[in-house]
Amino acid sequence: MKFLDLADASSALVATRSRTAKIQLLADFLRALAPDERAVGTAWLSGVLLDGRLGLGPAAVQALRGIAPAQAPTLTLSGVRQRLNSLQTLTGKGSTRERQGVLTELFELATIQEQAFLRRLLIGELRQGALEGLMTEAIAMAAAVPVTEVRRAIMLAGEVAPVADAALSAGRQGLARFRLDLFKPVSPMLASPTEDVDSALSALGTAIFEYKLDGARVQIHKQGDDIKIYSRTGREVTFSLPEIVLEVAALPAAALILDGEVLALGPDGTPRAFQDSMRRFGRRLDVDNMQSQIPMSLFCFDCLHVDGDDLIDRPAAERHRILQALLPPHLVVPRLVTDEQTAADDFLRAALAAGHEGLMAKSLESPYEAGSRGASWLKIKVAHSVDLVVLAAEWGSGRRKGWLSNLHLGARAENGFVMLGKTFKGLTDELLAWQTEKLLALATSDPRAYVVEVRPELVVEIAFNELQTSSRYPGGVALRFARVIRYREDKTAADADTLDMVRAVAAKQ
Secondary structure, three states, X not given: OEHHHHHHHHHHHHHOOOHHHHHHHHHHHHHHOOHHHHHHHXXXXXXXXXXXXXXXXXXXXXXXXXXXXXXXXXXXXXXXXXXXXXXXXXXXXXXXXXXXXXHHHHHHHOOHHHHHHHHHHHOOOOOOOOOHHHHHHHHHHHHOOOHHHHHHHHHHHOOOHHHHHHHHHHHHHHHOOOOOOOOOOOOOOEEEEEOOHHHHHHHHOOEEEEEEOOOEXXXXXXXXXXXXXXXXXXXXXXXXXXXHHHHHHOOOOOEEEEEEEEEEEOOOOOEOOHHHHHHXXXXXXXXXXXXXXXXXXXXXXXXXXXXXEEOOOOOHHHHHHHHHHHOOHHHEOOEEEEOOHHHHHHHHHHHHHOOOOEEEEEEOOOOOOOOOEEEEEEEEEOOOEEEEEEEEEEEEOHHHEOOEEEEEEEEEEOOEXXXXXXXXXXXXXXXXXXXXXHHHHXXXXXXXXXXXXXXXXXXXXXXXXXXXXXXXXXXXXXXXXXXXXXXXXXOOXXXXXXXXXXXXXXXXX
8 A cells, every 4th residue: 555545544534523434434444455554554543653662752753844745656554664664773873863864765755745644653643533442443344343342352452453453354253363361461441430429329330339549550460470560551560569579479379460559558558649659660770778668558459360261251240259269358459339328428438538539439240341441430539630631831930930831731532632721730849840851852842932842641630620611722621720630650641531521520510
């Protein structure tokens, strides 16, 4: 396939508002791909560099803007992929100049449409609506397979591209190849917000209520003496949590996959500040010393595999019974199963008194839908907060001069991110310095300008008094009295709250 066909499909997605029309467009594109193009075509149209990061900063890509475009298309998907992959082999002295030479030659061969697509792909700015949900449905349509089976395969694979290749090549048999494998972490199942205990019971009936912990999500894999701990993004963090490894090593099961959270507790058993937990989480240096200062505790709330049996399709009630039989009580998150509001409200008060955020409410019948944020898991927080992505920041003045201060905040939507407001409140001097360094590294516009646009990668938890309707912002809602609680380094932009979720909170208010 010509590379221009991919660039044209991207432009058509941007111009298409209808979800149904987007899915049809994507399905038609997928059917047109040659067998050896399916994985890369799916990945690139989703805004993902299939073969990993190329080590290119925004400055290196923006420096190519002045290159005159080709008048006729000659590039192919496989040819562009080969050139981009060659960048990874260029290392050592003089490699920067060589890499720029490869990029320059590539852009000289690209038409103006292809250049525009390449720039956005390389700096992570491809916001065109080919998000995973749409691509999942498009794969199902193109391969004539059930969308539930595509979604499950993506959950197990952890990425879309190989699933598209398998579905288009071998249909349902291809999808059946994806299984839960030890030491291959899957995306965690996620929860949707709900207002209170009453709304959770109305939605779920008899439900499993658990303390909502303010820690770092982990997935733990064990096979014999081999134990690995992964963050919610799939990054291995075993090296930073030796005390958790010892706890898991003592468990009787030979093979396990556990889902839970780790956090630092004070002497009285209440949680320490989230920042204390994050000082330990993922740390590589001085781990022994930090372990004595900030010991971490494990609380598990799900079991996905035990001794050869995959449990993800079993109902939550059964998974939890297995979990409680396998683990000692101090490793299991406090839990209550009830359909009575009074009992659930008392449990919520107990969670808050113990210093936790609120409660999780889970359907007894729900399977483990990795990577999914559906109605089977609900989160009940007393304080209103949302996880948003930083889209840009403004240089401060007065005491904040020299720091990027006022944050432009966005929620996830089908076409990228939609701005919901700004805030500079809740930022300490330490946080201002940290975010300035981080945001400058993500800058996609002139860092000397008053407003610096950035790649949408940093997730920040924002508290607010209320959400109000707004004609100023395209999402139709705006945050009122927004303030920064903390940055969520344990989350990616794909974990941020969606515009639909924010609108649902606004509707309930």
